[in-house]
Amino acid sequence: MKYLVLLLTIISSVSHASESAWRQQDHSQARLIMDKSALVPGGSLRLGVWIKLEDHWHTYWENPGDSASSAVFAFKTPDGYKSSPIQFPLPQRIPVGPLMSFGYEGEVLLSSTIQIPSSESAHLGERRSLALDAEWLVCKEECIPAFELFEFELPIAETASATEHMSLFTEYDSTIASQTHTAELEHQEKTMRLEISGLPTEVQILDSLPFPGSGVNHQMPMITQNGAGSWIITHQSSDVSNTEQLPQFLLISKLADTDQTNGIVLQTKLKSGPAIGQMLLFAFLGGLILNLMPCVFPILTLKLFSFAKAASQDRGALIRSQLIYLAGILSCFWIMSLGIMALKAAGSVVGWGFQLQSPAFVSVLIILFFFLGLNFAGYFEIAGRWTGAGQGLTEKKGWLGSYFTGVLAVVVASPCTAPFMGVALGYALGQHWLVNLSVFTALGLGLGAPYIIAALLPKVSLLLPRPGLWMVRLKEFMAFPLWGTCLWLLTVLGQQLSMMAIIGVLFSLMILVFAMWLYRSLTSPVSWVLSSVASIGGLAVLVYTLQSTPNPEDALAVDDLWTPYQAETLESQLDEGSAVFINFTAAWCITCQVNEKTTFQTEKIKSYVNQHEIKMLKADWTNRDPHIAEFLARYDRAGVPLYLFYPSGSRTAQVLPEVLSPKIFIDSISL
Structure with a gap:
């Protein structure tokens, strides 16, 4: 009978050598499991602490996030045995109030691998004692540390059979990041930007989690697909200057049309960058194309008018006129660049x-x-006559007119965003002031280049008609586009303030025109006094009008297609798995308004949006909004328009082109 008891004891000890009993802790329980039943010389042994958590309690990943600490394993092994760091499966985001944690709920297997030295082949049949001292933290509203010492013995054998827990190890192995990839890292103002290329086209990035010591904020980053296999991830920086080494990130990804998530360890290298040269080229091209945008149309015609007049004189005067026009453009861009830098330095x-x-x-x-x-x-x-032989401006006045025409061109161009401009200006605003100034200079050179080139090519002037009555008629005709611009700006003002602001500005204009009439019509000495009083009255009305505050109920109507953008609304819709489109726009942005009329207000797009149940958000930047400005900065944009599309079930935004049509819109979101 005693031999039977001894045999059962031995069998029991062997069958349970691959696991421990469940050990109860506060709000969690744990047991030690392993994948093999023996120690094989030159081989390895997987050990895992299988933790089960009570509902609503969690434990932590390698980087716990904003608080708490991750698990710690301390092994006690014979000489020559080596243990690996803990292998953590893919974690999840666990928001706790304003803090963000990375960890696990329900249950998790934290594993490590022990390498067995080949020298153990001389000890076949012997047994070895090993121990694992494990520590982990479980949290809900409060945090409780858990400690457990697991001690076990295993025989040394030439071969070892798999334990019943091998399938559990295999299951969790599929959630451990096994792939690596490299991204280019660029530090920008308050952000860390990762540029990823070369991923398989079917890979969709869902999240990016920083490993410890990365120096970034733990909140959800901005993830943008930038083409097939190319992605841009922007993390908010917490303290980039204190990062002693290049950070690493864990990408949570999935393959298209599947729900299985995978992990990619993302290593980083500093961006060597085509940066400045490429962005200067983009800025120049953007300035060049800006000449064709609708907001510059009145100035284009004015330039054609002055160019034709100057071309009828000597070629030297024509070149000087265009150079002075370019000087006006550049000086205005320089003032704008330095002003933006000063405002940013002040915190705006x-x-x-x-x-x-x-x-x-x-x-x-x-x-x-x-x-x-x-x-x-x-x-x-304003300053002499524009037409007629021998009745033109003096040379000095002509130069002054060319200079201020350049200044005016920049002023009226600011509501428009041409292709290439958004990327270049977004880059410039995050750089040193000298780089910023260089990009704005390239933009100005692009805007003025067509006229400099035309002035330097004698054949161009031969193509222009000679001065004559047509110039007078063209000048008179161009009054109407300018007044049309006034009407458009009045709608902008109405959206910024209220309908009463429009009435106030119109009343101010009426008084100023009355002042001009007084000055022109009355010949007595009091005409100047009456005109001045009327002018002061008109300006006073204008100042009073501008004191009014925005009245949403009195503001101009917004299209029913859109829901006003709020960060909470976007988060809610993304949590629901909805497809979401965000339109970053402004009433003063002509490119935005053209896209609004030609694309968003068409029945084709409205029907498409309703059919595919796309949530349409409008982020209106007509008035200053630092939250919208910060959102734009995350996508390296200095202005509007910016169009983002989040496919259904994804938190990754696709960036659409700045100039849209119904076909481009539908093709870009690819539903």
Whole structure:
């Protein structure tokens, strides 16, 4: 009988050598399991601590996030045995109030591998004692540390059979990141930007989690697909300057049309960058194309008018005129660049077209364009006559006119964003002031280049008609586009303030025109006094109008297609798995308004959106909004438009082109 008991004891010890009993802890329980039943010389042994957690409690990944600590394994093994670091499966984000944690709920297997030295072949049949001292933290609203010492013995054998837990190890192995990839890393203002290329086209990136010591904020990063197999991930930096080594990240990904998630360890290298050269080229091309944008149309015609006049004189005067025009463009861009840098240094979040977010600036533009229209229509002359042989401007006045035409070209161009501009300006605003100034200079050179080139080529002037009555008629005709611009700016002002602001500016204009009439019509000495009083009254009305605050109920109507953008609305819709489109726009952005009319307001797009149940959000940047500006900065954009599409069930945004059509919109989102 005693031999039977001894035999059962031996069998029991062998059958349970591959596992321990469950050990109960506060709000969790754990046991030790292994994948083999013996120690094989020159081989390996997988050990795992299998942790089960009570509902609503969690434990932590290698990087626990904003608080707490990860698990720690301490092995006690014979000489020559080596253990690997803990192998953590893919974690999940666990928000706890304002903090973000990375970890596990329900259950998890934390494993490690022990390498057995080949010298153990001389000890076949012997047994070895090993121990694992494990420590982990379980948290809910409070955190409780758990400690457990697992001791076990295993025989040394030439071969070892798999234990019943091998399938569990295999299951968790599929959730351990086994692939590696390299991304280019670029530090920008308050952000860390990762540029990834060369991934298989079917891979979709869902999340990016920093490994310990990365120096980034633990909140969800911005993830943008930038083409087939190419991605841009922007993390908010917490303290980039203190990172002593290049950070690593864990990419959570999946294959298209599957729900199985995978992990990719993302190593980084500093971006060597085509940066400055490529961005200067983009800025130049953007400035060149800006000449064709609708907001520059009145200035284009004005330049054609002055070019034809100058071409009828000597070629040297023509070249000087265009160089002075370019000087006006560059000086205005330089002032804009330095102003943006100064505002950013003071803590403001600004971008391209920021001046049009000021109702005062918009009102000044309305008055300026209105009186320019009166000048073009022949109601009064600003500085001499524009036409007629021997009746032109003096040389000095002509230069001054060319210079301020260049300044005006930049002012009226600011509502437009041409292709290439958004990327170049977004890059510039995150760089040193000298780089910023260089990019703005390249943009100005692009805007002025066509006229410099035309002036340097004698054959161009031969293609232009000679000065004559057509110039007078063209000048008068161009008053109407300028007044049309006034009407558009009035709608912008209405959205910034209210309908009463439109009435106030119109009343101010009426008084200023009355002041001009007094000055022109009355010949007595009091005419100047009456005109001055009326002018002061008109300006006073304007100042009073600008004191009004925005009244949402009185603002101009918004299309029913859109829901106003709020960060909470976007998060809610993404959590629901909805397809979401975000339109970053502004009333003063002509490119945005053209896309609105030609694409978003068409029945084809409205029907497509309803059919595919796309949630349409409009982020209106007509007035200053630092939250929208920060969102734009995450995508390296300095202004609007920016169009983002989140496919159903994805938190990864696709960036659409800046100039849209119904076909481009539908093809780009690829539903």
